[in-house]
Structures are given as structure tokens and as C-alpha cells.
Amino acid sequence: MKTDIRNPLLVESEHPFAAPDFPAIQTEHYLPALQEAIEQAKAEIEAIAQNPATPDFFNTIEALERAGKQVNRIASVLFNLNSAETNESLQAVAREASPLLAAYANDIMLHEQLFARIRYVWEHRHKTQLTAEQQMLLTQTYRQFVRNGALLSEADKAILRQIDEEKARLSVQFGENVLKETNDFILVLESEEELAGLPAWAVEAARQEAAKRNMSDKWVITLQAPSFMPFMQYAQRRELREKLYRAYASRAYRNNEHNNVEIARRIAELRVQRARLLGYPTHAHFVLEERMAQTPERVQAFLDELAQKAKPVAIRQMSELEKFAKTQGFEGQLQRWDVSFYAEKLKKHLFDIDDDRLKPYFPLPQVLAAAFEVAGRLYGISFQQRTDIPVYHEEVEVYEVLDYDGTHLGLLYADFHPREGKRSGAWMTTFREQYKEEGKRISPLVSIVCNFTRPTQDKPSLLTFNEVTTLFHEFGHALHALLSDVTYESLSGTNVYWDFVELPSQIMENWCYEAECLALFAKHYETGETLPMEYIEKIKALGKFMEGYQTLRQLSFGYLDMAWHAVEQAPIFNKLEDFEREVLTPVDLLPPVEGTAISTAFSHIFSGGYSAGYYSYKWAEVLDADAFALFQEKGIFDRHTGLAFRRLLAAGGSRHPMELYKAFRGHEPSVEPLLRRAGLLE
Template sequence: MNPLLTISNSLNNPPAFSKITNDHFKPAFEQLIEKAKAEIDKIGASEAQPTFENTIEALEFAGKDLDRVSAIFFNLNSAETNDEMQAIAREVSPMLTEFSNDILLNEQLFKRVKTVYDQQNREDLSPEAQTLLDKTYKSFTRNGALLSDEKKARLRKIDVELAQLSLEFGEHVLAETNKYELVLENEADLAGLPDQIKEQAAETAENKGYPGKWVITLEYPSYVPFMTYSARRDLREKLAKAFGSKAFKGDDLDNREIVKQIVKLRNERAKLLGYKTHAHFVLEERMAQSPDKVMDFLSELEKYGKPGARRDVEEVAAFAQKLDGLEKLEKWDFAYYSEKLKKEKYNVDDELLKPYFQLEHVVEGVFKTAEKLFGIRFIENPSIDRYHKDVTVYEVKDENDNDVATFYADFFPRAGKRAGAWMTSYAGQYKDESGNHRPLVSIVCNFTKPSKTTPSLLTFNEVTTLFHEFGHALHGMLANGTYESLSGTSVYWDFVELPSQLMENWCYEKECLDLFARHYKTGEKIPQEYIERIKESASFMEGYQTMRQLSFGMLDMAWHGTENLEVENVAAFESDIMSKTDVLAPIEGTNMSCSFSHIFQGGYSAGYYSYKWAEVLDADAFEYFKEHGIFNRSIADKFKEHVLSAGGSEHPMKLYKRFRGQEPDVKALLRRAGLLQ
């Protein structure tokens, strides 16, 4: 019996992960694609007059079993993959793309959708139903429904190629990350490293077959601390070059040709559909609306960010000169010396703070924060099946003990897990005649594992990462829409980061830190003076960090928002774009584009600016909380009702203004960042 074919869509039904093997996936996909096709064909072939219910709603609820299995498979392919799964992904991705195109290029079906779109009286529909109608119609037109047969065939071919190229891009980056090892032979190589990082490096070495040595990898929990604390400038340079040259070495894992192909195909696809560029196509469905508006936004921030970034670099360079006689500050020096400068200026650093941020306590703190704001509780349930022993599963309940969600927490790196941190869903929230289907939500991170002598202690940056991903999770868990495609995080991409980035603000507030920040050995609460130093240092190097984010956003827009783009040399193209925002010399032999997974593997193409866009929203929103108290329940209720529970039911600016009473103010971000001089 294939457990993927017996998954019930009954309320809150988690997958039986322990019964699923790789052999189950392909047969399940094949069978469920056929089942979904039959459901779609039935809608298209209906002889009844097309209505919102028998066409638009019917389409929304078709293929639920396939959606569920796709979510399970592709989430596992990110969090617990292996060569066999990656091979299956390469097989099933074209099948799913073809199935999707079969729907979107089905003329009979589109005719019915268009009839409803043209004839439906909008006043008879709820705002959410109106959004669904518009979104459904656009999903056809934006995928070629109005094209000639010849152009439709080309569009299908492009979509299959893009799905394959995106997978290949990600596999190359993961393979490059996994294969690199900086093997350290003696104590002198460890100069400057905190004890816990040394211990972790020794355990990594042992696991990789280097007993008695230390190994640093390109995974963030290994790479970032080394770049921050290692006193060995030669090794920092070596590691920075390895990190920055992922998939950029001219070998079989090189991504340069893939980048060029992806960009070319995306722009060709956009032109087929009548758009100037891929960015014009993408931004039609974003708050920002157009590449010009995005560039105006990024340029406005650059006006304040670049002078701040130059001041930051000058300050760090002068400090490095004074401390070590360093003649020229390089990129691989910046984290090391800025961390030392931060410690000198604010007497605060990760090693001072980490003992107060034991992972289990931080998790407890984020749960308490959610309870105080939104009235939800998290109850661990070890009997719920999980896909790896490191995953912890919780039932989420409201104040009346109703089911809110099932929550999976997966915190530690391993070979089968991609780098970074993300939130995802194994099943989304929606309502039908059987009730309100509650979501299965997961956050996946790569924090330092506990060692034999020390629990997992987080840097302050990792604490904010956890709160960030948990904000996304709240968006999924508190969803309360009718339609899954508009529920939870199914919102415009430049709105989706609002809940996550907003949650980070609580990490800087005493009222919140007092809930969980206590010394893992003594139980002592984090001292008030440390909290003050954290707050004082919050905008430290903010000019430099702002320019770093803007440079990524501008690189993304250059790849995707340039008409008739022809790129021969990926490195030269990137260098030209990045030189406009660089405040430190680039590292020779490195390239961002070749490992820029957000835009070439994930969903952020023509959308990387949205991190900064959402920062404006979150800074503005948190000012509202600060005015009335950070745990003010009535403000939290408004945020829950108009943002978290509303999902993508209406245009995000309408929702935001209902919550805030005004449009967001860009100056709120500049005030918080200390960039308004």
C-alpha cells in the first residue's frame, strides 16, 4: 500500500513520514496527476452554464491530493534529500510542469473561466471570491491562454526547461557546499575561535573521517563564526574565496551557462506574453507594480545607505589599522574587525550573549510571545510522525482549545538539508463543506548542534532568524481563508516578509527577552545592561548591511528588468552592476550570481527588493506597537485579523491600511536604521 495514496484530506491529518519511501513518490505522482486531470477535464467538459461555483471554485478545489503529495515531496527534497530523491525531482518536475500547462492552455476550460470573468456580477461575490476570480483568470492569461497554438507550444517548452534548469542550479550549489572542507591540522589554525566553534569543528572532522583535526565547511553555522572570529587572515581569505566561488569554477558544477539560459528563457517567456521583461511580468502581481518603481525605491534607500556604508567602512578600516596595522581592509576582514569594533564600542558580542540564548529557551520564548500576542499555545506531541529524528512536532491550540495548526520544527544542519532557514507548509489552510482544514506548518533552520558538553547556543543573529521564520509560520498557522491559494503566506511576494520581519523587532525589547533569555548554566536572566547594549548596537553597521541588501536587489533587477538583455560574460555583467554599490573591493574569482539561489532556484526572481520593501512595512508597523505597548492585545488582534488571517484575500495595501490606518512611511525604516542624519 502506497501511504501517499491514502493520505486523507480530513482535518489536521499529518503525513505518515516513517512509512514513506522514495519508491512511493513517482507512482503517487503518476496516479494523482491522472486523477487531477480527470477532475479538471470534468469542469472543462461541463455543459452547464459557467458560474463562479461550478468553474472558479471547482478549479480551486480540484487536485488537492496532488497538491498535498507535491508539498510533501518538494519539502523533503529541501530538508532531507539524497541522490535518489534528486533524480526523482528531475523526473517529476517536467511531469508537473506539463500538467500545469495542460490546465492553463486548456482552451475549453479557459473559455468557461473567461465567461465567468466577463459576466459575473462582482457585487454578488465576497472580496475574497473577487480576488480568486481575478487571480484565476490571470493565471490563464499570464500563462499563455490568449496565445496562438504555436506560441503556446513554445511556452510549454520554456516552462519545462526552466523547471529543469532551476533544479540543476540548486543541485550544483548544494554539491559545492557539501564537498568543501577546510581541514585544520593544529591549534594555531584555530586562533580567535570560541571554544564551542572549535568543539563543533572537531566533531565535524570526526564525522568526516579526520579524527584529531578540525573541519570548517561552507554551511552557515560553520562559515559565519569562522569569518567573524578567526584571527587567521589567510584562512579567512581562503574560506571567503571558497564560499564566493561556489558553482563558479569552470567545472561540471559551474552555473554560468545555467544563469544565462534561465535569464534568456525568462525574458523570452515574458515577451511571448506581451511584457517588456521578466521583471515587468513579475511585478504586475506585486505591491511595487513596475521595475521603475522598484528602482526608485532602491535608489531612495541608496541615497541614505551609501553615505552610511562609507562611514561604516572607514570606521572599521581605521579600527583595523589601529589594532593590527592593517593597510587595506578587504571583504574577508569586515566581519572580523566589525565584530571586534562592536565589542569595543558596546562591550557586546556573540560570545557574551550566546550563553543566554539556549535554543530550547528561545523556542519557549517565541511560543510565549505568540501566546501573549495571539492567544495560541504549543504542545509538543512526540506521537505525531516526523521525517527525521531531529524534528520536533507540536499541536497548536487557541484559547478555547480549538486546533489551530500542526507545527514542525527542524533546527540542525545535515548533509541532506539545503543551507539557510525557511518556513514551509505540508498542507495549507482552507474551508469546505467538511469544515476548516487547519494547516501543517514547518520551519527549517541550520543552527549549531549541541555538542557533548554544551547545548545549542544561538548567536543573537540566529535568535532573530528564529523569530523571523516563526513570523512566517504565524502567517501560515493563523490563516483563516476559504481558498487555499489565497490563504496564509499566499500573498504578494513583497508583502510576504512583513510578518516575519515584524517579529524580529521583539528580540530587541526587554519585555520579550525577559521571557526566555537566561543563562544556560546559572538560570540568571539576561542583565539589563546587556539588553541596552543590544538595542544601542542594533543599528551598528546598518549602512553597510543596507548597501549589501540593495546590491543584491539591484543585481536581481539588472538580470530580470533589462530589455533585450544579451550577456556574454556573467562575471563582467555582475561586476559592472555591483561596482555601483560596492563599498569594499570585490574578491577576485568570486561571483554572487552563480550561487544566488533566491533568484535562480527560489521564488525571488525580480523580487529580492521585497526584503527591503517589507522592512519599511515592518518598521512602520512596529512603531504602531511601540506607541501602544509591544504586547498590546488590541493592536495584535488587528494585525491578526487584517494581515495574518486575511492572507491574500485582498490587495495587501488595503489590508495594511486597515491594520495601520495609513500607508507605510519609508522614514520609519531610516529612523530605525539610524540613517537619517
């Protein structure tokens, strides 16, 4: 099906660095462009498969790597905007595109003649001289085909196609339901008494939210993080905290058309079927074959070891929190809507510090400039804002990233504030990965997307300290993509093992706790006063505050993920919350709340890429604590150490992650720096 040549998704952009022409792209462009790009890609694949020449790395493996790039570009624009700036019509397109792309991927993976050529190259690999990156691409290509059914019978290949298409469709539906449920609930406050405890900035944000909804005489709290979190931390009206918590914790678990229980169960069922079809006992076995952890048993042992270290500390911390709450007039047992509230009060009591006091020192523009400064000191790069690059929303800013000698490295898109069309949370993504074409480096187009409080008429966007670390975290992911310097797109940037991908992001958070770094940017937005040293010391101490409890909470998501995926059949239960309660018993210290569930809004594992991989956040914390210990030893801005870490980032997935890590650190990672940092060494 030929489409109009003017479809902006099918012609190379004339903007600098061929950046996408977002204003020109209309919803009706996506499907025709995708269909034509898929047809072209299939023709390219067929030419490779029918090539009469003897298969070799270049005419088969490299040729396949170069094929279908336009499909990837179009899909990245579609699905990135479906996360950051969506609407019902775009969601409909995404639903239709997902099975199309799944079928296209299967047309490649299940192509017998193509795989025969790949298999020939694989079986003759010892007879050819390949670079380390070429060897990695060959290995990854062969494994990818085998893991996607290339060795299956025709009947089983047909079943695999059906599984993948249904799975892709359900994954999109799951995410849409969570977004809908997040957006649909609002807590309307009608009196100042209901605002008791909220800091002025949170009250102002609630007033702005109400004004957007034509409720100018009221205040509105939403389930978006910048609204939800402060309310849970500060609101004195316990019954309102409970109401908001129950709404948040029952997203996509209510008895309506957005309920995700059966969707989650069906996705898990399809994953098991797919794994068993390919010869793996569970989905986790399938996934972990391509991870540093390697097996579900090793993951479970890792989670159990950390839980064993964290639980005594967590129990003690919760006991101290409950005792403190009683001094504040609380009676009974702490519930889930009480922990953040009393933890915030205890934090202020112990450290005489809270977000309200810290936020004026963390205006978003200063924090972003500081992240740029840290990257500059470590890696010799710089960031210059560009106003001539098209954006998909007026709030998005674009920065050109330059190397120490002025060489262009890539573009960074920054999208920081919540909107109805944006899913909650924070993430990094790409519109184009880095690769090399005929020796020329094609630069990456990278985006970080967050949901920070908006600036007001008289105040910039002021970040909580957690939001500061979030920005540094996503910026770390962006650096991984921006500093990539490999030949092949599928091995560039963040295309690494999933339990390695969080190292570059999580290590960046460490600088937020260092006085030498805070001095660069933690300055009061009105007075210019530098954050007092006593605050800096308290921030460092805060790194261990309630860390036992927080560690258990993080581990609980890993436990739940493995319960869904390290099993030989999808979980069977009468009631989802009962299933979750049993799974989380080893790591949960709070009473259950009827009518709530985690799984139905657990987008990371059901509509993201973290199934059987959520443990990787903690796994990467082991790596980042051990790696940052070297910076602490040499100096947190030591250029030599920074350039050594840049080499790790630049390699992307072209080498095994443990090989890269040992080249940087000199040894395999130790868990001790993490335990010490978190205060879990008794």
C-alpha cells in the first residue's frame, strides 16, 4: 500500500540532525507509514534470505542489522508519544500497531531461509575473523532467533505468532487501563481544614489543579506522583489520606471496564506458554538466560539474602516509627496511609529537615544545570539549549550534547511536568539510537520524561530531594545512550542486559548526597543562599533513614514479579489480593488493605520490559554502590575515573557487562558497599 510521499514519518526530516518533525506528524500518519515501512523492511529481509552468495557475517548478519530501521523510527515516535503525550485516537493507533509489529517481528524471526543463513554463519563462526563487537552481534542475532522460535515446527511457529500478537495487544491495554484509572480519580477538597498540614506549595498546586477543572473555589488532589506523594506525607486528615491511598492502591482493580486482573493473568499465562513452547520451564528461566543473574534460583537467593539483612533493621525502624507516632497522639497500629505521614514527621524530628525546607534550594533549572555540570566534569561534555528543534509539546526543551572538542554527540529532549496525556512516573527513552553508517557516527536522539511539580506565576518548579535524585537517575540513563559509541544500533546505549541497565542511572544518584556536588547547585531560589552545611550532613544521614523498610518495600516488588513469572503455570487464585498477601509475607510489615492490589497497576512487569527482571533495581544497586566507592576513593569528580566509566557507557551492549564492569572496577562487584551505604550492616 503506497502512501503520500509527504507523510512526515516516511521522509527524512530536514531539521538539524534529522530530528523528528513532531508538529507535522498527525495521528492519521502512523498506520499508513508503519504499514509501508514494514513492507519495505520485508523486501529487504527477503533480499537477504534469497541472496545466492554463501552466507557470511556481512551479507547476512550485518545486512539484517541494517534492515528495517524506518520501522524502528516510526514505532519509537508512536510509542514514546503514547506514553508522554497521548489521547484516545493515538491509543487506538497504538492498539492497532502493536499486533502489526508483533507479526512483523515474527515474520523475521520465523523466516526459515533467513534463519538457515544465520545458522550457517553461526556454525562457521570459528573460521572467520570478527571483531569483538561483530562476534557479539552474531551471538545476539542467533540467540534472538532461537529464543523467538526459529527451531520450532511450523505448527508451533503459528502458535507462537498468536501468543505474541495477543500478548502485545494486552500489554498496551494494561497500560491504558492504569493511565485511565490514574487520571479518572480526583480528591476534591472544599475547605481549608481539609488542607491541614499541607505545605504552601502543595496547596498552591492543588489550587492550580482545581482551576484547570473549573473548580476555582476548591482544591484538587490527583493520583499523579507530584500531587499524591505530598498529600500522603503531609495531610493531617487521616481519613482523606486513607481515601487517597485506597484509590491509588485499587487502580485497575475495581469492578469496572478497566480492571486488569484477567489481563495480568492472561499475560502471565501467555508468557508461560511461550516459554514452554521454546523449551524453558518458566518465563523467568527464559528471561534470565539473557541476564547477569542467569537463573530464577539465583535471583530468589539474591532477594532472600537482602531481605534477611534488611528485615531486622526494618522491624526496628517500624517499631521506632510506631513509638514516635504514639507521642504524636496516634493510637492503634500503623496503616499504609500512615507510614509516609509519620516518617516525614519523624524525619523532621530527628534531622530537623523536611521537603518543605529543602525544596527552595532545588529549583528545577538549577538541578538540571548541575546534572549537566557533573557530566561535564566527569566526561568532558557540555549541553547547549536549542530552540530550532521541533518538540511534541511546548513544555519540552531540547539540548545539544557536545564533546570536549565541540563534536556533536546527540540531542537530549527534557519533558518534566505532568499532563493528562502523560503516564505517571519517570523514564528515559530514545527516538533514535546511536550507530555507525559507513564509518560515520549517527547520533542518538534521547529523551527524559518526568512528572515534577509545575512552576507557578511566582515560583520556579521546586523539587523534593527525591525528585532531585529521580532527575539524576534518568539523566544517567540518558548519558548511557548519548555517550554510546558502537557500530551496531542493537548493541548501542541501553541495549544491555536488563540487570545491568540500571547501573548508569543509579550511580548518578550518589552525587546528590555529596557536599562537593550539592555546593554546585543547592542554592535558595530567592536569596541565592547556599544550602547550609548542616543540611548537607543531614541529607547524607537521610540516605539511611527508614532504609531497612524501604529495602523491604523494593524487594517486595521483586518477590511479586518472580511469583508471577518463576512458575510453571500462571498463578491460580480466587482473589488476587490473597495471592499477593501470601507472596509478600516475608517482606511485608504492614496489615493488608482489603480491596487493594499491586499487580493490576504494576506496569513495569505487565506493560513495560521488567517481567522477571524487577530484581534488577536492587542488583544494580549492588553494582552502583561498589562502583561509586571507587569515585569516593579517587575523588567524586576525578576525570581519570570518569573517563574510565565513560568507556563502560560507550561500549553499550557490545561486550558482556561483567567484562565491562571488571575492566572499570578491577574486580567483580561486592555487596558490602551497598549494605554499608544503606545502614544494613548490623
